[in-house]
Amino acid sequence: MARVISMKDAVNEALDQEMTRDPTVIMLGEDIVGGTGAKGEDDAWGGVLGVSKGLYAKHPKQMIDTPLSESAYVGAAVGAATAGLRPVAELMFVDFVGVCLDQLLNQAAKFRYMFGGKAETPVVIRAMCGAGFQAAAQHSQMLTPLLAHIPGLKVVCPSNPYDCKGLLIQSIRDNDPVIFLEHKNLYASTGDVPEEPYAIPFGEANIVREGDDATIVTYGQMVGRSLEAADMLKKDGIEVEVIDLRTLSPIDMDTVLESVENTGRLVCVDEASPRCSIACDIAANVAQDAFGSLKSAIQMVTPPHAPVPFSAALEALYIPSAAQIAHAVRKTMED
Amino acid sequence: MAEITPILMPKWGLSMREGKLAVWHVAEGATIAPGDEIMDVETDKIANAVEAADGGLLRRRVGVEGETYPVRALLAVMAPESVSDAEIDAYVAAYEAPAAAGDEGEEGPSYEFADLPAGRIRYAARPGDGTPLILIHGFGGDLDNWLFNIDALAEGGPVYALDLPGHGQSVKSARPAGLDLMVDTVIAFMDHLKLDKAHLAGHSMGGLVAGTVAARNPARIASVTLICPAGLGAEINSGYIDGFVKATGRKDLKPALMHLFKDQSLVSRSMVDDLLKYKRLDGVQDFLTELAGNLFANGAQARQVAEALAASGVPAQVIWGEADAIIPAAHAGNLKGAATHLIPDAGHMVQMEKSAEVNRLVRDFVA
Numbered sequence: 001m002a003r004v005i006s007m008k009d010a011v012n013e014a015l016d017q018e019m020t021r022d023p024t025v026i027m028l029g030e031d032i033v034g035g036t037g038a039k040g041e042d043d044a045w046g047g048v049l050g051v052s053k054g055l056y057a058k059h060p061k062q063m064i065d066t067p068l069s070e071s072a073y074v075g076a077a078v079g080a081a082t083a084g085l086r087p088v089a090e091l092m093f094v095d096f097v098g099v100c101l102d103q104l105l106n107q108a109a110k111f112r113y114m115f116g117g118k119a120e121t122p123v124v125i126r127a128m129c130g131a132g133f134q135a136a137a138q139h140s141q142m143l144t145p146l147l148a149h150i151p152g153l154k155v156v157c158p159s160n161p162y163d164c165k166g167l168l169i170q171s172i173r174d175n176d177p178v179i180f181l182e183h184k185n186l187y188a189s190t191g192d193v194p195e196e197p198y199a200i201p202f203g204e205a206n207i208v209r210e211g212d213d214a215t216i217v218t219y220g221q222m223v224g225r226s227l228e229a230a231d232m233l234k235k236d237g238i239e240v241e242v243i244d245l246r247t248l249s250p251i252d253m254d255t256v257l258e259s260v261e262n263t264g265r266l267v268c269v270d271e272a273s274p275r276c277s278i279a280c281d282i283a284a285n286v287a288q289d290a291f292g293s294l295k296s297a298i299q300m301v302t303p304p305h306a307p308v309p310f311s312a313a314l315e316a317l318y319i320p321s322a323a324q325i326a327h328a329v330r331k332t333m334e335d
Numbered sequence: 336m337a338e339i340t341p342i343l344m345p346k347w348g349l350s351m352r353e354g355k356l357a358v359w360h361v362a363e364g365a366t367i368a369p370g371d372e373i374m375d376v377e378t379d380k381i382a383n384a385v386e387a388a389d390g391g392l393l394r395r396r397v398g399v400e401g402e403t404y405p406v407r408a409l410l411a412v413m414a415p416e417s418v419s420d421a422e423i424d425a426y427v428a429a430y431e432a433p434a435a436a437g438d439e440g441e442e443g444p445s446y447e448f449a450d451l452p453a454g455r456i457r458y459a460a461r462p463g464d465g466t467p468l469i470l471i472h473g474f475g476g477d478l479d480n481w482l483f484n485i486d487a488l489a490e491g492g493p494v495y496a497l498d499l500p501g502h503g504q505s506v507k508s509a510r511p512a513g514l515d516l517m518v519d520t521v522i523a524f525m526d527h528l529k530l531d532k533a534h535l536a537g538h539s540m541g542g543l544v545a546g547t548v549a550a551r552n553p554a555r556i557a558s559v560t561l562i563c564p565a566g567l568g569a570e571i572n573s574g575y576i577d578g579f580v581k582a583t584g585r586k587d588l589k590p591a592l593m594h595l596f597k598d599q600s601l602v603s604r605s606m607v608d609d610l611l612k613y614k615r616l617d618g619v620q621d622f623l624t625e626l627a628g629n630l631f632a633n634g635a636q637a638r639q640v641a642e643a644l645a646a647s648g649v650p651a652q653v654i655w656g657e658a659d660a661i662i663p664a665a666h667a668g669n670l671k672g673a674a675t676h677l678i679p680d681a682g683h684m685v686q687m688e689k690s691a692e693v694n695r696l697v698r699d700f701v702a
Contacts, residue, residue, distance in 0.1 A: 002504075166615060196507070198615040204584045210604055254586075 002194045008187040010161040011051050011126075014168040015088065017197045019059040022086065025172055027052065028064040028073050029090030029126075048092050049128070049187060074100035074125065078108045078177070081123035086172055093139045094127035094181055097147070108177040109152030120175040124168075129157065130221055130271055131319050132185040137307035140315075142220070142272040145281070147179045148249040154202060155249040157181040159223035161191040163246055166200030173199060183221045203250035207259070211239035214265035214329045217256050217282050219245040221319075222269045228322035233329055240329055248278055256282060257290050264295035265332035269325055274302040299328040338418055339426050340389050342411035344404045345376065347383070347482045349445065353405045354378045356398040365393045367413065370695050374398070374410070380605040383483050386691035388490065392416065395423050446478075446504070451523040453516060454506025458497040458524070461489035466532055466557050468701055470496035471521065473539025473565075474630070475579050475623060477503030477613070480538060483690035484697070491698045495533075497524055499544070501626060507618030512625035514638050517544040522552060534701045536560040538686055539662065540630065542567075543640055546651070550643035558650040560697050561670070563659050563683050565630070566640035568666035573634030575661050580623045585611060597658040597682035645671040652700050654678065654693055656685030674700075 005013070018025045033056040034045025046053025056063050066073035070091060077089035091097060097104070104125065111119040131140040148155045154176055158164040164182070171178040208223060209230055216226045223244045230240040241259050245251060260266050266286055268279035279300040286298060301320045309315050344354050357375040361367055372384040373393075391413030398410030409430040412423055449456045459478050468488060472480040478496035488494045498505035499517050509516055521544060525533055534557045537545030542564020549556040565571065578591035589607050593599045613619060630637055644651055651673040655664040661683040667675040676696055681688040 162612075194504075194612070194616060197617040198612070199617075200615060201583055206608075207585075207604060 002192040004190050005161055005193050006188055006190050007158075007161040007164050007182070008049070008051050010165040010193050011168060011182060012053070012055065013193070013195075014165045014172075014197075015052060016055055016058065018169055018172045019055070019062050021197065022172075023062065024084065025086045025088065026062045026064065026080070027055070027059075027088045027090065028066050028077055030066055030068055030073075030092055032090050033063050033065045047090060049184065051182075051187070052090070070096050070100040071103065075103040075107070077123050077125070078103050078121060081108070081121045081177070082111060082119055086122045086124075088124040088126055088172060091125055091127035093135075094129045094143050094147075094179075095138050095141050097127070097143060104147075104153060104177065104179075105150055109150050111152075112176065113152060121177050122172075122175045124171045124178045124180050126168075126180045126182065128184040129181040130183040130185055131303075131308045131315055132221065134310065134312050134315060135184070136310040140308035142270075144181065144219070144248050144270075145272050145277045148251075148278065148281075149276075152177065153249060154178040154247065155181070156202070156247050157183070157220040158246060159183075159186065159208075159220055159244050160189065161193045163200060163206065163244075165193055166198050167202075167246060169197055170199040170202060174202070181220070185221050186224075189224075200246070202247045203252050204246065205252035205255040206244045206246055207241065207255065208244050209240065209242040211241040212263055213239045214267060214332050215241045215243060215256070215259040215263045216267045216269055216325065216329065217243045217245065217259075218269035219248065219278070220271060222271050222325075225320060225322045226269055226325055229325035229329065232322060232326045238329065238333065245278070251281070253282075253285050253289070256286065260286050260290045261293045264293050265329070266294070267299045267301060267325065267328045267332060269301045269320060269328075271303065271319065274300065274305050277302055296332045296334070299331055301325050301328045338414055339423065340391050340413040341409050341426075341430065342373065342387070342413065344398075344406050344408045344410055345385055345486075346406040347378065347381070348479050351378055351380070351406055353403050355403045356400055356410060357382065358400055359396060359398075360384070361393050363393055363396055367391055367393055370691055372691055380603055380609070381482070381601060381687070383687065383690060386487065386694065388487070389413065394418070394420075395427065397427055449524060449527045451520060451527060453500045453509040453520045453523065456497055456500070456506065456520065456524060457504040458495055459485060461485060461494040463489060463493035465492035466534060466701075467493040467495060467528075467530055468534040468536060468697070469521065469525070469530075470494065471517075471535060471537040471541035471545050472496070472499065472502065473537075473541045473563075474576070474626065475502070475610070476538070476541070479503075480684070481686065484686055484694055487690070487694040488697060491701060495524075495528065497521075499541070501619065501622035503613065507616060507622055510625070511629070512622045513629040514543065514547060518547045518551065521545075521548045522555075525555065531555065532557050534558045534560070536562065536697055537564060538562040539683065540565045543630075543636075543638060546640035546644040547638075549649040549651070550640060550647045553647040553649050556649050558652075558700060559644065560652050560654060560700055561673075562654045562686055562693065563656055563662055563664075564640075564653065564666075565636055565662060566638060567653070567669040568639075568663065569635050570663055570666075571631050571634060571636050572661045573631065576627050576631045580620075580627050582614070588614070594660045595683045597656065597680055597688060601684075601688070641669045641671070645673075650700075652676065652696070654685065654696055656681035656683060656688065659683045659685070
């Protein structure tokens with residue numbers, strides 16, 4: 001039955017249930033257990049924010065604390081996936097992807113294509129993403145566009161606990177490499193989540209709110225902000241449709257196009273840097289395939305093209321706000 | 336003040352917090368009889384007419400068309416002519432506080448669970464005196480298919496609604512997925528609740544289940560109401576069954592669900608989402624595939640109940656939505672000796688589309 005749990009607990013439950021269901025599902029990463037091999041408490045950390053806390057006691061043979069070498073353990077995970085396991089490697093912060101990018105960009109993403117479809121690489125790279133935690137420029141990035149740009153990788157970024165559990169289970173069962181991005185600012189958010197395991201298919205956007213006046217397309221933390229903006233606009237009689245993409249690769253352009261064909265107005269909201277972003281991608285596709293439906297210029301709401309600031313005051317200004325989103329929607333409604 | 340009867344925003348299901356008063360069907364000064372449709376209410380899940388629980392003279396409409404109100408908000412006041420306008424004003428003014436307090440404290444009836452031989456079964460209970468009524472949903476449904484019925488029917492006596500195995504929040508691993516599993520579960524459910532005797536009402540596949548339970552245990556079943564039931568003829572819309580079973584996303588599922596209603600605008604985003612959430616649960620796809628294969632393979636109904644039910648002597652009535660696109664309403668005539676009621680302007684989900692009429696028919700029959 002469904003009960004209210006946090007997104008952090010939804011991740012933990014998905015990992016627990018999948019490791020129980022399938023002994024080939026393994027986890028590896030830095031401090032995902034914490035203290036293994038050392039004197040003192042086992043399971044001291046459970047991941048840097050405690051997401052995998054408690055799993056080691058149930059699945060001691062399926063969890064490996066690795067040395068501080070992303071290039072080594074992400075490579076090991078990719079290799080283990082080709083050899084029959086279903087590894088879930090935790091990259092801690094997606095900002096660290098730089099040191100293990102070859103393993104993903106040139107190896108995992110290419111195997112299915114370069115080995116004539118005979119190689120499968122069912123690996124999941126879990127990583128925290130996003131700003132709002134005062135974690136500074138090297139621990140706060142939203143690198144979805146960078147990863148979605150690579151054919152052969154699937155990229156997932158859930159906005160709520162229900163989607164998080166179902167998409168993580170799907171990621172683990174999927175036979176291709178998946179980058180699973182958990183927004184650290186959403187870990188504490190709560191929602192109804194069934195106790196039973198379930199999988200949400202990739203490439204299916206979720207219409208989180210229906211409306212006929214304008215379409216907001218977004219994902220991750222920006223879904224909540226967009227809903228706040230929709231509430232603000234409703235007071236002025238403006239009904240906004242809010243689409244949560246859920247997966248950035250594959251991407252559900254059909255749902256976006258159908259909505260824009262109805263509303264005629266589009267606002268793309270993205271927490272990633274503005275250049276070559278998910279927002280640009282959506283805007284370009286709509287401009288190409290639904291130009292005739294547009295009643296006004298497409299608007300994009302993104303942070304400035306700058307690293308995420310450390311200062312709390314500046315960081316708050318950096319992240320797109322509900323007011324900015326509402327302003328962009330109003331702009332699409334001007335004559 | 337005791338003569339004043341409030342009309343409140345109804346609560347349909349656990350998740351409903353507020354509803355929009357879409358349109359009034361009664362004017363101030365009108366005399367309302369219990370069961371009359373008094374207004375239309377819309378939620379993010381569904382729209383429906385609200386029937387009066389009590390009768391009386393409608394003195395004051397408080398709710399405004401097009402406005403949204405929290406559950407149990409005061410929408411109108413009934414009172415005899417002897418009550419003065421000033422008293423009604425005072426009642427309306429005083430009502431605000433208890434509504435706000437009730438909203439926070441009271442959660443309303445919740446679901447319960449029973450551990451039966453098939454596994455864990457979810458059910459809803461409305462206690463009361465008299466022979467209880469058990470509501471049995473159809474293929475792919477759950478107890479919330481009785482959203483507009485359970486509370487109205489509970490005015491006549493105790494009512495239970497369960498999720499059959501493989502459905503709703505009940506066990507998904509019970510096998511084989513077929514009629515016997517469903518029938519045995521209903522009997523085990525009655526045993527669990529220590530119900531010697533009960534009325535049954537079943538919708539669609541639940542009608543086949545209810546009829547079969549009665550035919551096998553006539554001494555324990557006081558009456559059977561079959562609503563758009565399976566089991567009274569051969570034909571069934573295989574396009575719907577296959578479409579429902581195979582759908583994995585909103586785009587496939589919504590067109591399948593449209594077959595269920597005469598008024599297809601009732602298929603809301605939220606209804607589709609809720610069903611997708613159910614269909615995604617591990618085990619559901621396998622269960623429904625097996626069940627559909629056992630009961631409805633190749634567009635034909637494999638199990639029939641008309642003869643056995645007629646022979647059992649258990650009183651039965653048949654209710655059918657005339658525009659049913661899943662199972663032809665013409666099957667209604669195949670149950671010998673049963674009263675049949677064809678309801679115009681309604682499809683397969685007649686208990687939702689014409690809830691007031693179905694509730695009246697069931698209440699009268701059970702009484």
